[in-house]
Amino acid sequence: MAARKVEVLRELQEVDSALDQIRARAARIAEAWGNRAPLETVTRERDAAHATLRQAQAAQRDLDLQLEKLRAKVRADSEKLYSGRVRNPRELQDLQAEVEQDQRLISSLEDRTLAQMDVVEAAQHAAAAADAQYTRAEEAWRRDQLALRDEHATLKQQSAELLARRQALVQQADPAALRTYEALRRSKGGLAVARVFQHSCQGCRVTIPTSEEQRARTSTELVFCSSCGRILYAS
Numbered sequence: 001m002a003a004r005k006v007e008v009l010r011e012l013q014e015v016d017s018a019l020d021q022i023r024a025r026a027a028r029i030a031e032a033w034g035n036r037a038p039l040e041t042v043t044r045e046r047d048a049a050h051a052t053l054r055q056a057q058a059a060q061r062d063l064d065l066q067l068e069k070l071r072a073k074v075r076a077d078s079e080k081l082y083s084g085r086v087r088n089p090r091e092l093q094d095l096q097a098e099v100e101q102d103q104r105l106i107s108s109l110e111d112r113t114l115a116q117m118d119v120v121e122a123a124q125h126a127a128a129a130a131d132a133q134y135t136r137a138e139e140a141w142r143r144d145q146l147a148l149r150d151e152h153a154t155l156k157q158q159s160a161e162l163l164a165r166r167q168a169l170v171q172q173a174d175p176a177a178l179r180t181y182e183a184l185r186r187s188k189g190g191l192a193v194a195r196v197f198q199h200s201c202q203g204c205r206v207t208i209p210t211s212e213e214q215r216a217r218t219s220t221e222l223v224f225c226s227s228c229g230r231i232l233y234a235s
Contacts (some may be wrong), residue, residue: 005173008174008177009173009231010193011169012178015165019159022155025151033148033149033152036141042133045134047130050125054124057117058193070106153232180192180222181231193230195233196229201230201232206228
């Protein structure tokens, strides 16, 4: 029966449209699978936080080293000052002035060291927060990857079922009608059969003549949209 021609092609279009959607989604899954781009921002933030922490710790170590050397110098000069080995008044005066100057430097360095300790502590907190943020992001990414894997498996099963259904429909289709359908699929972006809804072709959204709609509803032959050329289906 001619009506059977359009029914089979309508079902075939539904199957092919579903397969097209599955293929498109599978392509997006393949693109997302293993792609760590979503982690790039948190990775950069984590690395930057640790770099800042290393710089702050290095600055603190440098201040600690300066303090250690300066304190050792003051101890040595103080011992020399009070040992009685230096008897010249001018030398004693110069040595005393040098010790006092170094003690002032020590006080300044101690203040800077305390301030730097605060900087290090803040950097440690920032690095820990960045680590936690990265861990959460990576865990979410891994969950997404597992979800993608499961979805891909589901799509694969659905695709197999649809391909089996497609094969059955191809065997039922009128050969000439099937050739027309396949040609239209290639030239019309995958949509060869368009439903008539509210007097319009749903392929091109153009209103069709009443006579054309009636033929699409009752004709025993394939009816084509006068605007876009697709096969019309009207229930």
